Amino acid sequence: MDDESRNAPMFNQSVEKGLAILAAFGSRNRRMSLSQIADTVGITRSSAQRIVFTLETLGYVTKDPHTRRYELANKVMEIGCNYLEANALIDSANPFLSAFNSNCDETVSLTEPCGTTMTYVASFTSRKHIVAHMAIGSRMPMYCTAAGRAYLSGLPEDEIRALLAESDLTPLTPHTLLDIDAITASVLEARARGYSTNFEEYYLGHLNVGAPVLNNSGRAIAAVHVVAPSSRWTRDDVIGRLAPMVLECAQSITNAVRAH
Template sequence: MSETEANPTDLLFNQSLEKGLAVLRAFNAQRRTMTLGDVASATSISKSSAQRMVHTLETLGYICKHPRTRRYQLTPKVLEVGYNYLAADILVDVANPFLSELANMTGETVNLTEPYEREMVYVARFVASKFIPIHMPIGSRIPMYCTASGRAYLSGLDESEAQTLLLSSERAVHTPHTRTGVEDIMETVRVARERGFASNREELFLGDMTVAAPIFNSERRPVASVHVVAPTSRWTAEDAERKLGPLVLECARSISNSVRTLV
């Protein structure tokens, strides 16, 4: 973000609010704590603006200064915003019993993700007692193009819409198995559309394999994906697709049917 107006014709747009949100979003795993200078640099705003934003957020309780290091960090109050979204999200309430049942049936970790721009966001999770190679807490985001949940969501869109999303994605290579070619990825989306579920074989993380199916609303638009984690230490791709695919698909259909009766 810069000091220039995001849209000079939008008289209702509040740049101060934009800057304040930018400050909150600047804190992450790489920037757990920051000085005022760090905040200004991370958000591309002036140091005086950063000072005003930090002071306001500190007064409101969203940021605090460490007593020893004197560096700023987020407080648990920030979680209120995310929690309120989950509390208001009827899909999560509807899906939870089905996700729990799927986790019990498969003995593996089950997740619910929702689309945001070109990523899928974790909004519900049932963790199995078995080892999983990657921990993805609620709120984590993963790219659509190289994940089963993302491809499941894309399979619910029409061909041109799915392709447009892929073309606008930054398709980085994460592992030796990552597919980055649009046509190559679109072929996996077409296969997922035909059989009802998608799969991912170590394209985002090594050792991580997932099987996913899309969830639809009453207008037959995809609104989320449910996926099961099938680590390569316990599953072959063929067994995961053969055994988990139908279960994931049935779970997604049950959630979709329940959502339609409430919307």
């Protein structure tokens, strides 16, 4: 969000702070004291106290009476569930994702863009051992993932570079590409062949291939990707066997989206 929008008369800072408090909880901050909440969000303790009291009253956070620490209540899931239930793309994609998952018996997912990240909105998990599980709502960066590069491949080059410039280019593994020109070249190559790859750039042991879902204007709106553990797949097998499958799945979802 730019400063101009944040300083607009219609912008409500209390709502912003309330959402920031909810977003501050996670695997690293499962339970927090009032002071910790204030420090994490960057607001005063008195402001945090008023907002947390409101969130607690509404049922979005709960407080342990003994430790006096707060944690998220399951009511926050209502908002996410409402989004998933109202998302026509997910309804269109699920049959094709399920079929893809059955054909390859690996984890197949649909992600949508959110800033410089991709958010998991649907996933069919492999019945075999998986290295890591990404829950619905989890995010991953665009710059070093097959899903992110697949999505970027469906955008104009100036937008690709702008999103990469905004990204926190962190070396997540020894294989992570960090040079914007090199990443852009990888994205443009993905555009030319129809699918993107990520070989252990985001997570060691993961070989990924993805393809974009396009709207009627030919612009990417989401991405399909499959995770192939290196213990079961070689790079050549990923490209030779899984890439055609992910292309077919993404194209089927694209056709379904365009038909609505």
